[in-house]
Amino acid sequence: MTDELPKPLAGKIALVSGAAQNIGRAVAHGLAADGAMVLVNGRSNADALEAVAAEINDAGGHAMAHLADVSDENAVRGMTARLADEAGGIDIVVSNAGLRRQTPIMEMSYAEWREILSVALDGAFLLARYATPHMKARGGGAFIGMSGVSNHVGSLQRAHVNASKAGLEGLVRGLAVELAADNITVNAIAPGAIDTVRGAAAGALPPGMAKKIPLGRRGTVDEIAAMVRHLAGPQGGYITGQCIHINGGIYLGH
Numbered sequence: 001m002t003d004e005l006p007k008p009l010a011g012k013i014a015l016v017s018g019a020a021q022n023i024g025r026a027v028a029h030g031l032a033a034d035g036a037m038v039l040v041n042g043r044s045n046a047d048a049l050e051a052v053a054a055e056i057n058d059a060g061g062h063a064m065a066h067l068a069d070v071s072d073e074n075a076v077r078g079m080t081a082r083l084a085d086e087a088g089g090i091d092i093v094v095s096n097a098g099l100r101r102q103t104p105i106m107e108m109s110y111a112e113w114r115e116i117l118s119v120a121l122d123g124a125f126l127l128a129r130y131a132t133p134h135m136k137a138r139g140g141g142a143f144i145g146m147s148g149v150s151n152h153v154g155s156l157q158r159a160h161v162n163a164s165k166a167g168l169e170g171l172v173r174g175l176a177v178e179l180a181a182d183n184i185t186v187n188a189i190a191p192g193a194i195d196t197v198r199g200a201a202a203g204a205l206p207p208g209m210a211k212k213i214p215l216g217r218r219g220t221v222d223e224i225a226a227m228v229r230h231l232a233g234p235q236g237g238y239i240t241g242q243c244i245h246i247n248g249g250i251y252l253g254h
Contacts, residue, residue, distance in 0.1 A: 037062040214250065
């Protein structure tokens with residue numbers, strides 16, 4: 001009889017924003033399955049967040065829910081402080097929160113432009129800004145931002161979404177260089193067409209999308225979560241400053 005192997009993220013503490021559903025929920029479950037204690041965050045729908053935390057805890061993991069708007073500096077400062085105080089620090093941050101909206105540029109208000117950028121870009125900055133001291137205190141960590149293929153191929157009526165993700169990738173590259181000496185890796189993941197529940201504001205999925213993907217199907221949330229687990233785990237320790245594409249071959253650039 002052999003002893004059970006230790007989980008790769010045992011003893012690690014993670015924060016996942018936008019974790020109430022879809023990719024964020026799968027990421028939270030995946031990190032918890034690998035042994036991390038996970039704070040699941042969202043800015044609305046407290047019941048959904050509590051449900052995700054309960055699912056993880058019922059499965060034998062450790063999770064807590066925290067409602068906070070990642071575009072609000074005070075809210076992010078408070079959330080990271082709570083996690084550090086109650087769990088002992090922060091090792092992993094997954095900046096997954098983002099808004100998808102389709103609006104022609106001539107109909108787009110500056111307020112809408114700012115709202116979209118405030119979540120995906122400003123939110124990533126604030127999470128990095130307030131989690132980094134805790135990562136340094138723990139001897140290192142991993143920061144992962146969720147980008148998207150539309151930033152690379154362009155997307156109709158989503159100039160603001162594309163801009164937010166392009167900015168996120170620039171932030172990732174800058175932080176990767178700046179934080180390398182502190183043993184903190186910083187990467188982005190750019191999912192392609194993933195099988196998720198789409199909000200009404202995101203618009204309908206273009207017809208025939210799967211036929212345009214070389215692998216002939218949409219990706220799954222667990223396939224995205226698997227890459228997060230790799231980047232956050234010990235085998236991902238030499239990967240930093242990268243944008244990793246998971247899109248079934250629909251975009252072959254770099």
